[in-house]
Amino acid sequence: MQPRLLPPPTRFPVRRAVVGAAGWVILLGLTAAILIIPAPAGPAPRDRTIRVEASSYAFDPARVEVNRGDRVTLELAAQDVVHGLYLDGYDVRLRAEPGQTARLTFTADRPGTFRMRCSVTCGPLHPFMIGKLSVGANLPMWRGAALAGLAAVFGLWFLRR
Numbered sequence: 001m002q003p004r005l006l007p008p009p010t011r012f013p014v015r016r017a018v019v020g021a022a023g024w025v026i027l028l029g030l031t032a033a034i035l036i037i038p039a040p041a042g043p044a045p046r047d048r049t050i051r052v053e054a055s056s057y058a059f060d061p062a063r064v065e066v067n068r069g070d071r072v073t074l075e076l077a078a079q080d081v082v083h084g085l086y087l088d089g090y091d092v093r094l095r096a097e098p099g100q101t102a103r104l105t106f107t108a109d110r111p112g113t114f115r116m117r118c119s120v121t122c123g124p125l126h127p128f129m130i131g132k133l134s135v136g137a138n139l140p141m142w143r144g145a146a147l148a149g150l151a152a153v154f155g156l157w158f159l160r161r
């Protein structure tokens with residue numbers, strides 16, 4: 001009995017090209033969507049009080065997150081020596097004597113991440129006494145992460161073809 005001949009391998013160059021083109025269209029569409037989709041409306045603004053303990057040479061908490069539009073009351077409590085808090089971008093400045101609490105209210109109307117720096121020279125490591133205030137969702141970061149994920153998925157897909 002003769003071995004049956006398998007049909008010659010067929011290739012579908014046209015189909016491959018169409019699938020490839022569709023892949024590019026989807027990739028470009030998703031990329032555009034990630035870049036264009038506007039920020040979702042955040043939660044309703046509210047009043048909040050945030051107590052920051054300052055001691056040589058750190059703020060606790062070192063990272064504060066609020067939503068855009070919140071009315072934020074910052075309380076700065078100096079634990080050991082005189083400390084200050086200057087908030088970049090908002091021009092907010094506090095100064096607390098040892099054992100005392102200084103208080104200030106502002107509206108977090110500017111989105112982004114801002115540095116909180118000690119504004120009173122409190123010792124040799126004073127320049128490193130830095131914290132952060134984040135206002136609103138960190139959209140550039142999420143967009144970057146989404147684009148990286150998309151690139152990884154499509155990179156694998158193109159390699160496998």
Ligand SMILES: [Cu+2]
Pocket residue numbers: 083084118119120121122123126127129
């Ligand atoms: Cu200081």
